[in-house]
Amino acid sequence: MSYHASRKPISVVKTYLNHNCTDLIPPPGVIINDSNRETWCDWVPFDGPDASTLLGYLDSAFLFAYAVAMFFSGFVADRISLRYFLAMGMITSGISCYLFGIARYYNIHLLSYFIIVQIFGGIVQTTGWPGVVAVMGNWYGKEKRGLLFGLWNSHTSLGNIVGGLIAGRFLNIDWGLSFIIPGVLIAAVGLVDFLFLVDTPEDVGCILQEVSQQPCNTGVFEYSVCLFFSKLVSYTCLYWLPSYIKSSTSLGATLSSYIATIFDVGGIIGGLIAGYITDSTGLSATTCFVMLVISIPLLLLYNLFGAIDVSVNIVMLIILGIFVNGPYALITTAVSADLGTHESLSGNSKALATVSAIIDGTGSIGAAVGPLLAGIFSAAGWRKVFYLLMLSDVLALLVSFTNLKVF
Structure with missing residues (x-):
């Protein structure tokens, strides 16, 4: 949860770094004229x-660094103590948040500084996913793994909610704290992990009983490509929903950030539903396929009608979160763990973090591309951004079709 909480502030604070200043009262000493009437309160260099x-x-910068480093991170995680690996990653992730936040106090306005901090943050955040999936895979067998991992995966959405609420709480008071407090949170959890985390049941004398499984095509490539497009949609929503809500409604930056967290509430429900259906049927690819089919028209409907009313926006965000994040949650948790412990790997438990990193690393490339394209397309209108998301889900749909099992 703390990993995702520390990633969320940028999506909230960006609505404050650049917004319309016309209705705000300038502090003493600030001279307002026609050239700066709408931008005097913006943070340079994001005022143009x-x-x-x-x-x-x-x-x-964050997401591309994350995607590239992820492929190496899984390799490292499989070869050192997960306790050390996760503790180091969480403490350095806290440092990256702190470095972004102190720009507020040291009056830093260099774009290069923010990009370097984001690259550093992207690299150290890659310790999270392969590490925690490996720990979960070590401690829990394959029986009912879909529902179990769906419940556990709610930490991603809970982290987004907590991070969004913290960042939104301090946004209008001191946006530097919107980064520093989540940074302190993740560093503190890293210390707890260092003191108490046990990597495997064998480390404390326990033996985990496994159930047999039917041989099947591992599908690492297909699921990796499917996650590329699914994560593109999910992370574009994660990073740009607050900005979209603010621009399409009369709501302010803080309230827009709060409403955007409702999408993650839907994500929690979607992960649980996807996991339960997979456990009941054994058809993970079919589950992804159906949820992707439903998500495509939902994206268009939200763009057309989401701004009508706050209550309509909230209801549609919950439904959208269910079907957009359901496939993403399923692939990155239960599917990754199943593939990483598949019998074709000859019982090599050291492959679990590596397989998880390959799948999530490929997905993270899509997560990097999506927000970048959204930033470019949004200048020409948000409708184009939603067309991009719909196209991505169509492509994910086509890839998931290759993994469908026939009854």
């Missing part, structure tokens, strides 16, 4: 007409 593009660069 290209602000959306520059903010998109920040997202992409």
Whole structure:
């Protein structure tokens, strides 16, 4: 949860770094004229007409670094103590949040500084997913893994909610704290992990009983490509929903960030539903396929009608979160763990983090591309962004079709 909480502030704070200042009262000493009437309160260098593009660069710097480093992170996680690996990653992730937040106090306005901090943050955040999936895979067998991992995966959405609420709480008071407090949170949890985490049941004298499974095509490549497009949609929503809600409604930055967290509530429900259906039927690819089919028209409907009313927006965000995040949650948890412990790997438990990293690393490339394109397309209208998301889900749909099992 703390990993995702520490990633969320940028999507909230970007609505404050660049917004319309016309209705705000300037502090003493600030001279307002026609050239700066709408931008006097913005944070340089995000005060120009290209602000959306520059903010998109920040997202992409983090996500591309995350995607590239992920392939190496899984290899490392399989070869050192997961306790050390996760503790180190969480503490350094806290440092990256702190470095972004102190720009507020040291009056840092260099785009290069923010990009370097984002790259550093993307690299150290890769310790999270392969590490925690490996720990879960070590401790829990394959029986009812879909529902179990669906319940456990709610930490991603809970982290987004907590991070969004913390960032939103301090947004209008001191946006530096919107980063620093989640940074302290993840560093503290890293210390707890270092003190108490046990890597495997064998480390404390326990033996995990496994159930047999039917041989099947591992499908690492197909699921990796499917996750590329699914994660593109999910992370574009994660990073740009607050900005979209603010621009399409009369709501302020703080309330927009709060409402955007409702999408993650739907994500929790979607992960549980996808996991339960997979456990009941054994058809993970079919589950992904059906949820992707439903998500495509939902994206269009939300773009057309989501801004009508706050209550309509909330209901549609919950439904959208269920079907957009359901496939993403299923692939990155239960499917990754199943593939990483598949019998074709000859019982090599050291492959679990590596397989998880390959799948999530490929998906993270899509997560990097999505927000970057959204930042560019949004300048020409949000409808184009939603067309991009719908196209991505169509492509994910086509890839998931190759993995369908026939009754």
